[in-house]
Amino acid sequence: MSGIVGTANIGGSAATPRGAQPAILASAATGIVGHIERLHGDIDSIFGNAGIAPEMAGMPTLQLRLASFITLFEEAARRTSQDNFGLEFGNQFMPRDLGLWGYAAISAPTLGSALETLVNLFPYQQGSSFLRCVKRKDGLLRLEYQIVAPDIVARRQDAELSLGMFLNVIREACGTKWAPEEVHFEHPRPQAWKEHEDAFDAPVYFSQPTNALVFRTDILGRSMPARDLQLLAVMQTCMEQLGPSSPAADGLYDRICAAIRMRLPNGYPTLEQIAHDLRISPGAVQRELSDHNVTYKDAVETTRRNLAELYLQQRQLPLTEIALLLGYSELSAFSRAFTRWSGTSPRHYRRVKTGH
Numbered sequence: 580m581s582g583i584v585g586t587a588n589i590g591g592s593a594a595t596p597r598g599a600q601p602a603i604l605a606s607a608a609t610g611i612v613g614h615i616e617r618l619h620g621d622i623d624s625i626f627g628n629a630g631i632a633p634e635m636a637g638m639p640t641l642q643l644r645l646a647s648f649i650t651l652f653e654e655a656a657r658r659t660s661q662d663n664f665g666l667e668f669g670n671q672f673m674p675r676d677l678g679l680w681g682y683a684a685i686s687a688p689t690l691g692s693a694l695e696t697l698v699n700l701f702p703y704q705q706g707s708s709f710l711r712c713v714k715r716k717d718g719l720l721r722l723e724y725q726i727v728a729p730d731i732v733a734r735r736q737d738a739e740l741s742l743g744m745f746l747n748v749i750r751e752a753c754g755t756k757w758a759p760e761e762v763h764f765e766h767p768r769p770q771a772w773k774e775h776e777d778a779f780d781a782p783v784y785f786s787q788p789t790n791a792l793v794f795r796t797d798i799l800g801r802s803m804p805a806r807d808l809q810l811l812a813v814m815q816t817c818m819e820q821l822g823p824s825s826p827a828a829d830g831l832y833d834r835i836c837a838a839i840r841m842r843l844p845n846g847y848p849t850l851e852q853i854a855h856d857l858r859i860s861p862g863a864v865q866r867e868l869s870d871h872n873v874t875y876k877d878a879v880e881t882t883r884r885n886l887a888e889l890y891l892q893q894r895q896l897p898l899t900e901i902a903l904l905l906g907y908s909e910l911s912a913f914s915r916a917f918t919r920w921s922g923t924s925p926r927h928y929r930r931v932k933t934g935h
Contacts, residue, residue: 602643614655625659629651637676666740674751680700694799698712707728724738738764751803762782764786766785839882840886844906850864886905887913898925
């Protein structure tokens with residue numbers, strides 16, 4: 580089972596060639612039309628704002644722009660007034676609904692090989708993102724997931740539905756009562772966070788470096804009930820032919836921005852820390868940023884500003900907590916920075932955006 584265990588770095592991601600738009604197979608949206616209808620949402624309006632036709636959702640070989648896919652779920656949550664839309668959708672999403680990727684996983688002989696299959700084929704399922712297994716010092720495994728595209732800032736719904744999907748893959752082998760030891764989300768704690776603990780039947784921690792399911796290794800040898808090595812081989816071949824991105828593509832700029840975002844809650848990240856996380860030299864980080872006509876300071880400030888605008892629209896988050904999440908030791912420092920970026924104070928920005 581050691582093949583599924585990676586190291587704690589940003590590597591192993593599905594990157595996207597510079598200038599290309601990261602994509603995702605549309606099977607990841609299987610069933611969303613019906614889910615929106617059950618919540619009395621306006622299908623045409625939600626899909627229209629995401630730039631996707633409703634009939635595209637769920638098509639097994641169709642590629643959607645990842646940004647449009649993420650917007651679809653954020654819009655669905657907003658327009659149905661169901662803040663935990665992604666959580667609910669992921670909780671009922673079965674592995675077979677994932678199409679080629681899901682069938683490949685459940686066709687593996689053991690749960691360990693099923694997770695290894697998910698990780699290895701992920702670059703063909705979704706671009707500018709990573710999925711990996713990391714073994715913690717205490718022996719527990721972390722199945723980690725994160726989008727690294729720096730321009731996709733609001734992505735909470737996708738994170739919650741994705742971990743729900745992965746939970747149900749594990750439950751294929753372990754039964755519907757199985758629960759992880761912990762669940763981690765990168766976004767701040769939402770208002771109805773108790774529903775997350777109910778959905779996963781586990782402690783849930785927010786504002787974490789990555790999204791992750793944490794579990795014991797003793798389940799990896801369990802048999803998958805639908806194991807079928809011939810089907811597994813067919814699904815792997817199909818995904819390699821149809822997947823949206825190449826695992827070998829260069830996505831260093833996205834990885835730098837993702838590393839900055841992960842480090843911010845612990846304070847202003849230094850160039851040396853980011854280089855260490857990515858296992859490259861500080862000079863390599865600076866050269867990559869220079870190729871994009873930005874300095875390291877610019878990259879940090881842009882990441883902070885994008886996250887600040889997102890967090891300020893979440894009324895349950897106190898301004899002091901937002902400041903800490905963005906790496907500021909004091910609220911006054913955050914307020915000065917935000918005023919410099921936007922020409923208005925954080926409180927005024929929140930009032931305009933939310934009415935509160």
